[in-house]
Amino acid sequence: MASCVLSRLPKKAIPDIRTLEPSKLIPSDFVDLSGRSPVAYNARLADNSRIRTVSALYYAYALGDNARFPTDTRGFLYFHAPSREVRFRLLASNDPRHFAKGTDLALPSGEAWCLKTAVLATRARAAGFRALLRQDGVRMDALAESSSHRPATQPSLWQRRKHAxxxxxxxxxxxxxxxxxxxxxxxxxxxxxxxxxxxxxxxxxxxxxxxxxxxxxxxxxxxxxxxxxxxxxxxxxxxxxxxxxxxxxxxxxxxxxxxxxxxxxxxxxxxxxxxxxxxxxxxxxxxxxxxxxxxxxxxxxxxxxx
Known part of the structure; x- marks a missing residue:
């Protein structure tokens, strides 16, 4: 009986991401990650093809793989060009015209939550984002090159997770x-x-x-x-x-x-x-x-x- 009830509970939709360029965002790009982990996403390209990526987005590795995104994590995923990272812009409404008034989601350490350049350039969980970035005109060869030239002293993902x-x-x-x-x-x-x-x-x-x-x-x-x-x-x-x-x-x-x-x-x-x-x-x-x-x-x- 309990399993039947659970099977009827609504599941949170997998968000469709159509662009990471702030100037191209539309209300349907607004996503809600509140209380979720990990989060899958669909990259919807201009030809309407879809790249689905599972177990892609986590809130904070240092808090464990099951650490959920904070309450009210609603807004837009976007490419932050100066740092060459994907970040999450928190907004109270789905109107992208207010994008500049929002703030970026932060980690418990106070740093901005992000998918770093190395992740975007090489990791399987960023494959959909790579396709969207190419579509938005980002030079992926330059992204990969900047990732390969990061300082040798920069910690790996595993080290960042454990030493945060x-x-x-x-x-x-x-x-x-x-x-x-x-x-x-x-x-x-x-x-x-x-x-x-x-x-x-x-x-x-x-x-x-x-x-x-x-x-x-x-x-x-x-x-x-x-x-x-x-x-x-x-x-x-x-x-x-x-x-x-x-x-x-x-x-x-x-x-x-x-x-x-x-x-x-x-x-x-x-x-x-x-x-x-x-x-x-x-x-x-x-x-x-x-x-x-x-x-x-x-x-x-x-x-x-x-």
Whole structure:
């Protein structure tokens, strides 16, 4: 029965992209990426032929492949000629005459979201965009050449994905999207890469597209006194999170809701209904000497001078 209901739910349409040239945009080029990941697209050429590209657009690799585009990601995909990148121009309406008044979609780091030159020139997921750019008069040979001459020190896509957010000390904030299942960080100096389960997976709705700036700190809680326990504190929230429906019916359900200035709480493992703060006990985990997460968290603790 449930599968029948799910099969009748409307699916979000795959957007048709007909141009990436801002001066040629029309209202039908307006697309809505809100809460989606990954996003497929169709490149519709002048002869009405179609190039379909699946798993093409992601919001932020550093937040995980399933990181969804933020709420209200509506506007136009376009080619930003100065940087030779495809960007997303946020607009409240589908009228391209207001294009100049819009702003570009940003990543949690504050940088503009984009498909970089190297991706446009070489990656399969940009094949439709390459065809549209040729149609719009962009010299693809020049694009490929500029990509091949990028500095050797520029990180690869994999490195950018993993090194985007670096934490060198306790109290240093980093962004987490509520929709992400995993967190990846470059921890310490020199940096080592660690990934672990998001602290929000047992509290807020997984489809929520809000995000927060959070930071590790030594636990101030009485029950952790005398032990090496790390907790997470919320410093800033962008986009209001929503509690899972089952959390709202529980006692002290307000503790599950992330709040600026407060520790992160989640459902306690097992049958207990009591929320517990997210914590990482280094004294309990020390037996797992091969645990990469433990080694990096221990380094943060040991390097803390506060």
């Amino acid at each position: 957010h670096r934490v060198t000390r306790l109290g240093e904030t980093f962004p987490v999207q509520f929709a992400s299942r995993q967190i990846s960080l470059a921890v310490g100096t020199p940096a080592a890469l660690v990934s672990w389960k998001s602290p929000f997976t047992r509290s807020v709705q997984p489809q929520d597209s809000g995000q927060a700036l959070i930071a590790f700190e030594r636990s101030p809680l009485p029950e952790h006194r005398g032990r090496r326990v790390l907790v997470l504190r919320v410093h800033k929230i962008s986009g209001k999170p929503q509690l899972r429906p089952e959390r709202k019916a529980l006692p002290n359900h307000h503790l599950y809701m992330p709040k600026e200035g407060s520790l992160i709480y989640r459902k306690k493992r097992g049958a207990s209904l009591r929320p517990e703060p997210w914590s990482y006990d280094l004294d309990v985990q020390r037996r797992r000497v091969s645990d990469r997460v433990f080694e990096m968290f221990r380094k943060l603790w040991d390097d803390d001078v506060s």
